[in-house]
Amino acid sequence: NVMTTIYNFAAGPATMPDSVINQIKEDLPSYANSGMSVMEISHRSALFDGIIDDAKQDLRDLLGIPDNYQVLFFQGGCTLQFTAAPLNLANNYHRIALLDSGHWADRARDEAQRVGTKVDVLASTKADHYTKLPVLKSLTQNTYDYLHITTNNTIEGTAYSELPDTGATELVGDMSSNFLGQQYDMKKFGLVMAGAQKNLGIAGLTIVIVRNDLIGKVKNLPSMIDYDLFAKKNSMFNTPPVFAIYTAGLVLKWLKEQGGVSEMERRNRQKSGLLYDFLDNSQLFTAPVEKAARSLTNVPFITGQPELDTKLIAQAADVGLLNIKGHRSVGGMRASLYNAMPYAGVEKLVDFLNKFEKNNR
Numbered sequence: 001n002v003m004t005t006i007y008n009f010a011a012g013p014a015t016m017p018d019s020v021i022n023q024i025k026e027d028l029p030s031y032a033n034s035g036m037s038v039m040e041i042s043h044r045s046a047l048f049d050g051i052i053d054d055a056k057q058d059l060r061d062l063l064g065i066p067d068n069y070q071v072l073f074f075q076g077g078c079t080l081q082f083t084a085a086p087l088n089l090a091n092n093y094h095r096i097a098l099l100d101s102g103h104w105a106d107r108a109r110d111e112a113q114r115v116g117t118k119v120d121v122l123a124s125t126k127a128d129h130y131t132k133l134p135v136l137k138s139l140t141q142n143t144y145d146y147l148h149i150t151t152n153n154t155i156e157g158t159a160y161s162e163l164p165d166t167g168a169t170e171l172v173g174d175m176s177s178n179f180l181g182q183q184y185d186m187k188k189f190g191l192v193m194a195g196a197q198k199n200l201g202i203a204g205l206t207i208v209i210v211r212n213d214l215i216g217k218v219k220n221l222p223s224m225i226d227y228d229l230f231a232k233k234n235s236m237f238n239t240p241p242v243f244a245i246y247t248a249g250l251v252l253k254w255l256k257e258q259g260g261v262s263e264m265e266r267r268n269r270q271k272s273g274l275l276y277d278f279l280d281n282s283q284l285f286t287a288p289v290e291k292a293a294r295s296l297t298n299v300p301f302i303t304g305q306p307e308l309d310t311k312l313i314a315q316a317a318d319v320g321l322l323n324i325k326g327h328r329s330v331g332g333m334r335a336s337l338y339n340a341m342p343y344a345g346v347e348k349l350v351d352f353l354n355k356f357e358k359n360n361r
């Protein structure tokens with residue numbers, strides 16, 4: 001009975017590097033010879049100080065985060081940051097701008113409105129079923145506290161390779177699904193938010209990177225979403241997600257060993273290129289997203305025949321290609337190719353799709 005190699009194409013929580021899983025196994029009974037598991041150590045211990053400070057520094061190194069930015073660790077997922085960002089930052093005009101690139105941009109709009117922030121959608125590609133990216137015409141008048149974008153649209157499979165020019169308006173980026181997988185100039189953002197469970201480990205940890213001058217302006221915010229308070233407390237106002245921060249630290253070390261974000265982007269281009277090339281030359285499959293807007297990490301594709309899609313998803317799972325079902329709003333299939341997905345996984349997927357096409361025409 002030969003074990004099949006499993007490749008997990010899920011959109012998140014996502015596949016992790018094998019070496020990180022192995023390190024966790026090794027560390028689990030006794031972290032750094034302490035006789036305690038990492039899940040048992042105090043967040044007020046020197047051991048944990050080492051973990052959180054290393055993770056912060058490694059993130060700074062990998063992303064080139066300037067000194068005048070804070071690196072903060074929150075719980076509550078990126079969804080909580082859809083609330084936290086307007087409460088902390090939208091304190092001048094109480095109005096933000098947003099580019100509607102799909103589901104997660106719409107969620108950000110909804111949560112901002114729930115806390116009384118006005119949201120102007122400056123462009124939307126809803127009419128194109130989000131197969132393109134909304135283009136910002138111009139933002140000459142600064143009447144917004146910031147412009148919110150989703151750098152990579154996990155469900156629709158689009159990503160910004162060039163950031164919109166926002167003029168004097170701050171740019172806020174939800175980078176959840178291409179954080180550390182594609183290079184961006186951090187100086188162009190006032191704030192970046194990202195859940196950890198795609199390219200940085202496990203759910204339960206959310207990263208916020210924010211420029212110093214934008215925080216500390218609103219008094220008496222709920223403590224758990226107060227950026228200034230978390231900056232002052234080194235993200236340890238209360239018990240932080242110790243295990244998730246430890247895991248993120250291991251992933252960051254792995255990323256450094258692999259050659260950093262530029263190397264990840266090179267690999268992600270290579271992996272997604274292999275899949276897009278196959279799809280574009282296929283008679284059966286279509287990749288609906290416009291070429292210039294295609295994501296390096298989330299690749300939706302369809303046959304146009306829902307019963308055939310269902311058959312394909314089941315057959316793929318039988319050979320160890322897991323979780324390629326598309327999001328219910330888009331249908332069809334989606335392959336997520338995060339940093340820890342090896343090239344060999346995409347080769348196996350393309351090989352499978354090729355055979356499936358031959359057998360089903």
Ligand code: PLP
Binds near residue numbers: 174
């Ligand atoms: N933003 C993007 C781009 C996402 O892909 C997701 C989750 O998949 C979220 C936000 C929501 O993140 P969370 O589940 O951590 O709240």
